Amino acid sequence: MSEILRCENLTKKYANTTALNSINLTLESGKIVGLLGPNGSGKTTLIKLINGLLTPTEGTVLVNGNKPGVKTKCNVAYLPDNSYLNSWMTVKQIIDFFKDFYADFREDVAYTMLNRLGITPTTRLKTLSKGNKEKVCLILVMSRNAKLYVLDEPIAGVDPAARDYVISTIINNYNPEATVLISTHLISDIEQILDEAIFIQNGDILLQKSIDEIREENGKSVDALFREVFRW
């Protein structure tokens, strides 16, 4: 398996706060990886650094051997934890936008998923409910044939039925040769789809192991281990 992501001594500081503390991390292709940690542990900071939305204080991030830039952005499909679409656009306009900029965007896949949700192309994004807006964002991201999918809290704040929809959308649409990095603290919902888990706390990587290893070595589920490690 080839390496898709490498972080070396990656540090991010905000004034007096250290969000990431010299972390070293490597991800291989073809895996679904859970980036697991409580709120404020540094998950979103790491994801933003991978996407070039933040600049590291120290260290480097390499995506497929390149620093975040035009090349990496062609390979990374990113779902932020907030709605980032222009609300004045229609669904068709935002699909055309993605089609224009991302060579790997699969328009037919996007329309099939939207059709299943009952969202018509002429619908304006501002008229969609918060839940449907999030689903449209997910559909746009998962319609790409990317090498690395980075999903920041895709199931936070959605009802259990919607969580199932999100998880099935990820499973059914990602490129099997790609890596999916999912950040969340709702582990029980996604544990069954993960190949690997990364525990992060206060900007430090506490653990990076395969799900099978975690279960064998600790005799418990990832969710149970998470609750034990991050107990208040």
Add this chain to the structure above:
Amino acid sequence: MVKKLFKHEMYAYLRTILPMHMILIGIGLLGRFVQLFENDSTAYDIVFWSSVVAFCIGVVVCVLLTFIFGIRRFYTNLFTSEGYLSFTLPVTPTQHIFVKNTVAFIAQLFSIVMISIATCVITFGDVCVELFRALGYIIKQFYIQYSQHTTLFILEIIVTLVVVISTSYMLFYACIALGQRAKKNRVACAVGIFFAYYMILQVLATIAIIIVNTFYEELHIEEILNYLYYHPIFTNHLGWCLAIVISLLLNLLYFAVTKSSITKKLNLE
């Protein structure tokens, strides 16, 4: 990618500024329609002057809003939640800045053309003919005074306008980008940087005047002024060319500041 950015940026502008300018043309049409009922009554005067005032307000609103929209678009599209999409597109910061600046400039030109059309509409008839006659007269006077230099002057004026409009936007972009380096109250910081920069410029200008006054003789200011006074064509060319060069240099400086902030210090919240 630049072409695609242009396409989407132009659409984002047009959906806002086109209706605004169409309304202005509508006001112009209404004003012209009112003039068809011209008479000596007070009622007509009230309606006529109201339409003229509405048109003037419309012109000011169109000019201001088009300019403000150019600045706002840069901020919202890059530094609010929309930035998550903009900065994850396979596009360089240079391309983002270039397209934003160029489309903002095109929008200003579009605004000028639409306002001119609206003016022609409301003055349609004798007044409009007089306006064009006055414009022709001014150009003719230029040719009489400066003969073959007139074409070059017109060219210099057009280039100056292009560069100055682009530089004005770039200054705001630089302030906004610098403001993003602050930990909080980033918009307020951008405004603060803008006013601080202008104050520094004023201080520098004052210092320059003091130096010129102090070393009036050593710098041969009197002779230079005399030379410029007796060579008006040269002075005009020099003035416009200096305006272009200084504005271009400032444009490059603001661009470098904006690009550096986006490339090295981007911190989307």
